[in-house]
Amino acid sequence: MAATLHDVARLAEVSIKTVSNVINDYPHIRPTTRERVEAAIAQLGYQPNLSARSLRSGRTGVISLALPELSLSYFAELADSVIAAAESRGLTVLIEQTGGDRERELEMLRSPRRKLSDGLLFSPLGVGQDDAALIEQPYPVVLLGERIFGGPTDHVTMRNVEGARAATEYLLGLGRRRIALVGAHEGEVIGSAGLRLRGYVEALEAAGVPYDPSIIGYTDLWHRGDGATSMRSLLAAGAEFDAVFGLNDTLALGAMRVLQEAGIRVPDDVVVMGWDNLDETEYSLPTLTTLDPGRDEIAETAVRILVERIDDRGDHSGPVREILAPYRIVERESTALPA
Amino acid sequence: MAATLHDVARLAEVSIKTVSNVINDYPHIRPTTRERVEAAIAQLGYQPNLSARSLRSGRTGVISLALPELSLSYFAELADSVIAAAESRGLTVLIEQTGGDRERELEMLRSPRRKLSDGLLFSPLGVGQDDAALIEQPYPVVLLGERIFGGPTDHVTMRNVEGARAATEYLLGLGRRRIALVGAHEGEVIGSAGLRLRGYVEALEAAGVPYDPSIIGYTDLWHRGDGATSMRSLLAAGAEFDAVFGLNDTLALGAMRVLQEAGIRVPDDVVVMGWDNLDETEYSLPTLTTLDPGRDEIAETAVRILVERIDDRGDHSGPVREILAPYRIVERESTALPA
DNA sequence: CGTTTACTTTACAACGTTGTAAAACACCAC
DNA sequence: GTGGTGTTTTACAACGTTGTAAAGTAAACG
Numbered sequence: 001m002a003a004t005l006h007d008v009a010r011l012a013e014v015s016i017k018t019v020s021n022v023i024n025d026y027p028h029i030r031p032t033t034r035e036r037v038e039a040a041i042a043q044l045g046y047q048p049n050l051s052a053r054s055l056r057s058g059r060t061g062v063i064s065l066a067l068p069e070l071s072l073s074y075f076a077e078l079a080d081s082v083i084a085a086a087e088s089r090g091l092t093v094l095i096e097q098t099g100g101d102r103e104r105e106l107e108m109l110r111s112p113r114r115k116l117s118d119g120l121l122f123s124p125l126g127v128g129q130d131d132a133a134l135i136e137q138p139y140p141v142v143l144l145g146e147r148i149f150g151g152p153t154d155h156v157t158m159r160n161v162e163g164a165r166a167a168t169e170y171l172l173g174l175g176r177r178r179i180a181l182v183g184a185h186e187g188e189v190i191g192s193a194g195l196r197l198r199g200y201v202e203a204l205e206a207a208g209v210p211y212d213p214s215i216i217g218y219t220d221l222w223h224r225g226d227g228a229t230s231m232r233s234l235l236a237a238g239a240e241f242d243a244v245f246g247l248n249d250t251l252a253l254g255a256m257r258v259l260q261e262a263g264i265r266v267p268d269d270v271v272v273m274g275w276d277n278l279d280e281t282e283y284s285l286p287t288l289t290t291l292d293p294g295r296d297e298i299a300e301t302a303v304r305i306l307v308e309r310i311d312d313r314g315d316h317s318g319p320v321r322e323i324l325a326p327y328r329i330v331e332r333e334s335t336a337l338p339a
Numbered sequence: 340m341a342a343t344l345h346d347v348a349r350l351a352e353v354s355i356k357t358v359s360n361v362i363n364d365y366p367h368i369r370p371t372t373r374e375r376v377e378a379a380i381a382q383l384g385y386q387p388n389l390s391a392r393s394l395r396s397g398r399t400g401v402i403s404l405a406l407p408e409l410s411l412s413y414f415a416e417l418a419d420s421v422i423a424a425a426e427s428r429g430l431t432v433l434i435e436q437t438g439g440d441r442e443r444e445l446e447m448l449r450s451p452r453r454k455l456s457d458g459l460l461f462s463p464l465g466v467g468q469d470d471a472a473l474i475e476q477p478y479p480v481v482l483l484g485e486r487i488f489g490g491p492t493d494h495v496t497m498r499n500v501e502g503a504r505a506a507t508e509y510l511l512g513l514g515r516r517r518i519a520l521v522g523a524h525e526g527e528v529i530g531s532a533g534l535r536l537r538g539y540v541e542a543l544e545a546a547g548v549p550y551d552p553s554i555i556g557y558t559d560l561w562h563r564g565d566g567a568t569s570m571r572s573l574l575a576a577g578a579e580f581d582a583v584f585g586l587n588d589t590l591a592l593g594a595m596r597v598l599q600e601a602g603i604r605v606p607d608d609v610v611v612m613g614w615d616n617l618d619e620t621e622y623s624l625p626t627l628t629t630l631d632p633g634r635d636e637i638a639e640t641a642v643r644i645l646v647e648r649i650d651d652r653g654d655h656s657g658p659v660r661e662i663l664a665p666y667r668i669v670e671r672e673s674t675a676l677p678a
Numbered sequence: 679c680g681t682t683t684a685c686t687t688t689a690c691a692a693c694g695t696t697g698t699a700a701a702a703c704a705c706c707a708c
Numbered sequence: 709g710t711g712g713t714g715t716t717t718t719a720c721a722a723c724g725t726t727g728t729a730a731a732g733t734a735a736a737c738g
Contacts, residue, residue: 002477004694015718020696028715050454051394052694055723060390062433062455069419071618076415080408083436092452094401094433097422113431115389116401138341224622250622257624279410280619283563283589285596343724354688359726367685391724394693 003044012040023048062092063306064117066108068100068125072223073250073278074295075123078144081299082121089307102126109137119306124148129190140309142302146192154309154321156302158293160192163327164199165206167245167273167291170329172207174271174337176243179204180215182230182255183222183247196247196275215241217255222247227254235262242270249274249281249290256288256334271335286333294325301325342383351379362387401431402645403456405447407439407464411562412589412617413634414462417483420638421460428646441465448476458645463487468529479648481641485531493648493660495641497632499531502666503538504545506584506612506630509668511546513610513676515582518543519554521569521594522561522586535586535614554580556594561586566593574601581609588613588620588629595627595673610674625672633664640664 009016014037021029022037040046054060065082067075083093094117098104105127114120119140124147127135135141136152143155171179181200188194197216204211214237217230227246231254234241244259246252252274256266266272266286274281277292301323312318348355353376360368361376379385393399404421406414422432433456437443444466453459458479463486466474474480475491482494510518520539527533536555543550553576556569566585570593573580583598585591591613595605605611605625613620616631640662651657 005696006694016694017696017719018717021717024696026716028717030716033716047454049394049694050452051390051399052723053696055388055390055394055693055725056695056697058723060455061452070409070415070422071419073412073415073619076409076412076418079415079434080410080436083409083434087436092433092435092455094431095418095422096431097419097426113389113400115386116399116431224618228622254622257622260624279563280412283567283593283596285599285624344726345724355724356689356726357687360687363726365686367687369686372686388724391693392726394695394723395725395727397693 002049003046004049005046007044008037008040008046011044012037059310060116060118061090062094062117063303063310064094064096064114064120065123066096066098066105066120067123069097070095073280074248074276077278078123078295078299081296082303085300085303089303091303091307098124098126100125102128102131106131106134109135109141114139118310121302121306140306142306142309144298144302146190146195149190149322152320154305154323156298156305156323156325158298159324159327160195161199161202163275163291163293164196164245164247165203166199166327166329167275168200168203169207171243171245171271171273171335172203172209174243174335176271177209178212178215178241179243179245180217180234180239180241181245181247182217182219182227182234183251184216184218185220186218193247200245215239219251222251224250224254227251228258229254231255231258244270244272246272246274249276249278249288252288252290252334253280253284256284267334267336268338271337273335277330281330281332284334286336289332289335290330292328292330294327297325341388342385343388344385346383347376347379347385350383351376398649399455399457400429401433401456402642402649403433403435403453403459404462405435405437405444405459406462408436409434412619413587413615416617417462417634417638420635421642424639424642428642430642430646437463437465439464441467441470445470445473448474448480453478457649460641460645479645481645481648483637483641485529485534488529488661491659493644493662495637495644495662495664497637498663498666499534500538500541502614502630502632503535503584503586504542505538505666505668506614507539507542508546510582510584510610510612510674511542511548513582513674515610516548517551517554517580518582518584519556519573519578519580520584520586521556521558521566521573522590523555523557524559525557532586539584554578558590561590563589563593566590567597568593570594570597583609583611585611585613588615588617588627591627591629591673592619592623595623606673606675607677610676612674616669620669620671623673625675628671628674629669631667631669633666636664 005016005019008019019037022034070076086093096108105124121142123144128147132148132151141153143153146160184197185193201211217234219226219230244255246255252272256272264270274288274290277290281288281290344355344358347358358376361373409415425432435447444463460481462483467486471487471490480492482492485499523536524532540550556573558565558569583594585594591611595611603609613627613629616629620627620629
């Protein structure tokens with residue numbers, strides 16, 4: 001069996017509390033004692049039992065990250081960033097996949113498993129604005145994403161409206177006037193799709209370019225195939241456009257593939273732009289212009305805020321914060337017009 | 340503060356042990372008592388403290404998964420599968436990123452953080468055959484991947500040699516004789532690259548096709564850019580080939596992109612094949628033929644074996660197992676020759 | 679109606695750690 | 709020496725849970 005404080009204490013001939021003190025860097029310890037204890041620790045290969053420590057201290061040193069699916073590249077890269085941010089603070093990350101299912105997301109919030117962690121970063125897909133009240137929990141939660149605004153918890157997200165507006169303005173700036181949009185969600189107002197659509201519309205209005213429903217492609221999901229399917233229907237319907245704005249990179253890549261199959265050249269005939277700045281946009285053919293929504297910044301900020309809430313435990317008084325990460329447009333080949 | 344067994348017991352007017360019994364489905368409880376206890380639990384919103392439970396029971400219900408990086412698609416999809424397999428057994432997964440760095444991988448094995456979990460699924464990249472002895476730990480570890488064989492722990496992996504041989508034979512079967520390989524590692528014998536290269540060589544020999552070092556592309560890593568760079572050097576060196584076997588999908592996709600840039604048609608001029616069956620191979624242009632190495636099977640098996648070891652705790656007697664997942668070739672457009 | 683048997687509930691200890699408070703020790707000044 | 713000050717070490721309790729073993733209760737048998 002693994003060694004405990006008692007074993008170390010016996011070997012070093014001190015009390016267990018002294019061993020505990022050595023481990024926790026209590027300042028007043030005689031150097032000779034410290035040495036003896038450290039030798040005993042080394043000899044027995046002692047490692048503290050974290051369950052006991054966390055029972056005693058009420059802290060586990062673990063945070064949970066609940067997200068739809070790791071096989072969606074955006075969430076994989078987000079998880080990567082979150083783990084890195086947590087690691088730099090000595091925290092470990094427990095990942096829960098919800099599949100984007102509302103019921104499972106809600107269950108995640110209530111499940112006793114959350115007791116395994118000190119706090120939760122929650123990135124919902126199924127839960128929506130109507131459920132805002134439900135995410136209030138008696139333990140620290142930081143909300144990620146665009147499903148809920150003005151909820152009861154801290155919230156870190158990207159600038160969807162502004163970003164989409166900037167992206168659309170960028171395409172307008174290239175002289176394009178018929179910008180097809182891929183990935184809209186029927187009737188959605190809040191949520192990534194709804195907000196980005198709003199930014200798109202705002203940019204068009206500001207530029208005096210009419211909004212044309214016939215070049216808006218609707219999809220249920222933002223998986224790889226959806227962009228392709230959506231683009232196929234646009235082409236089949238005879239839609240005319242000179243630019244495509246994919247509401248995320250995978251949609252844009254799928255759409256781009258269909259354009260190329262149809263013999264339409266990118267960027268010469270139609271320019272294409274995505275959103276997320278996934279690794280793979282740097283290696284597609286052509287490479288994809290995209291909007292970098294500040295993923296690292298979001299992860300870093302979210303972890304920082306969550307840790308602050310954890311440290312404030314009991315004192316839930318601080319105001320609810322809503323933090324927006326900065327975005328930037330990354331220009332690549334898919335919008336590079338001949339000089 | 341959160342309710343404890345004591346609070347529930349007081350409210351239900353029973354002993355805490357009775358409450359504990361109700362929670363743990365102890366059979367001999369009077370229905371009326373059970374009802375009273377359950378009402379109290381509901382009223383207080385009681386949830387068991389998992390730290391205390393795990394201190395008492397020695398189990399946490401968590402397993403760790405140590406892997407290089409979630410932003411590498413293969414590992415993201417592997418993690419997805421592992422989490423799903425764990426979830427179906429009521430386990431949660433703690434993810435640690437090692438960055439593929441040997442030191443950090445070794446540290447992971449020794450770190451007291453492992454106490455947070457009941458066992459470890461370890462997918463190394465930096466640690467190699469020479470370190471085999473180091474992965475022996477006084478707690479359950481299942482090794483994933485191809486860096487170490489014949490080590491002291493259970494091991495689940497793909498059939499690298501056979502798979503690569505089958506893939507090469509498949510390309511030979513298309514009538515191709517000059518099969519370029521992308522992603523070899525200089526001097527490696529064990530490890531994904533070394534093993535797959537061996538399968539490639541075996542297939543050539545069996546078919547009586549000479550092995551030509553001038554069409555072997557070496558890369559340090561298997562990241563997205565490496566396949567592109569490697570293919571560029573092959574082309575620059577004037578290498579001649581009619582097929583490309585990428586040792587993984589990202590390499591193959593990178594190489595394919597460079598071929599297309601150079602005006603070489605895929606599959607007409609050169610057929611391309613990858614390895615991993617990533618989601619994205621289904622949406623590239625052209626879609627990529629690939630070898631599916633049985634990722635779900637690997638995850639499912641690894642979790643199952645790990646759980647068995649955890650349940651056997653103390654009884655480390657069972658023989659070390661080496662399990663190979665079945666592979667299959669997925670034919671897509673990148674090798675579809677005109678009829 | 680006493681005794682066996684089975685069911686139901688309980689008190690207590692233990693898991694390994696850390697906070698509290700106090701004891702033991704060393705040192706110094708007077 | 710005596711008292712004061714600061715350092716070092718300790719005993720004990722507590723965190724919330726479950727296993728052990730035993731006590732209490734009800735049903736069943738002879």
